[in-house]
């Protein structure tokens with residue numbers, strides 16, 4: 001039984017690692033899923049929200065009742081909203097229009113101010129990251145800056161990575177994750193490079209993202225069109241470290257959505273589309289893995305509740 005915790009912040013992390021025994025049947029290695037959708041805010045981003053705010057507090061950057069601003073696809077916003085609720089800070093989220101209505105509504109209900117901006121490339125002044133940076137400097141708000149803040153990487157290097165290795169009894173064959181900021185894959189990758197150097201670190205990238213080609217050749221390239229939310233980029237994020245990634249596997253929207261449906265219907269894992277990308281890539285890798293290499297782990301970043309009104313998911317019930 002888990003003991004009483006002082007606040008919901010102490011319930012972040014220590015997520016279950018679940019064997020995908022139906023989806024992974026017949027593979028030469030075990031396939032495991034790190035269930036980050038079971039965090040209190042419904043995603044892996046609770047970890048970095050807590051880490052970024054505690055880091056800023058430790059550096060004396062946050063006065064009581066301060067306003068924080070972030071450029072977010074939604075999940076980081078929800079993580080920040082629950083940390084701000086517990087700690088008494090105000091939150092502004094800048095979101096690209098592509099992101100689901102469910103995410104906007106949830107953030108507003110949790111007390112955040114949400115500003116929508118066009119889906120603009122990273123070098124445009126309209127881009128959500130550039131708008132957040134500009135508002136932070138104009139209004140004196142604290143920019144949590146998940147795309148550049150090293151506390152994002154550290155949350156995974158000191159949290160997610162060590163948890164995984166302990167759950168696997170010290171042996172991991174491969175870790176497979178998508179990248180939005182690149183915090184998850186960079187942090188877990190850095191930790192495993194030191195603690196389990198034989199583990200392969202695999203980027204699961206949506207078809208159309210430029211990151212897979214960047215991992216393979218050092219030059220980003222992709223047409224940028226895909227429906228999966230939260231992962232893939234047209235340019236590599238500042239904190240993403242290519243040197244800890246061994247390989248990139250590309251997954252189409254259709255493959256990802258089909259795998260997400262299987263995760264829900266065959267494994268009872270109520271996850272969003274980026275989990276389908278990670279598991280589809282993990283299976284591609286696992287098919288050619290050596291049986292002695294250890295389990296292949298896919299990171300499931302968030303829950304399905306934010307996507308149920310999206311056409312790809314609402315079509316399942318018809």
Ligand code: PMP
Nearest residue numbers: 179180181182183184230274301
């Ligand atoms: N999946 C979803 C749905 C996300 O919102 C994000 C973060 N934007 C990720 C995966 C990727 O996580 P990271 O930022 O650690 O690369």
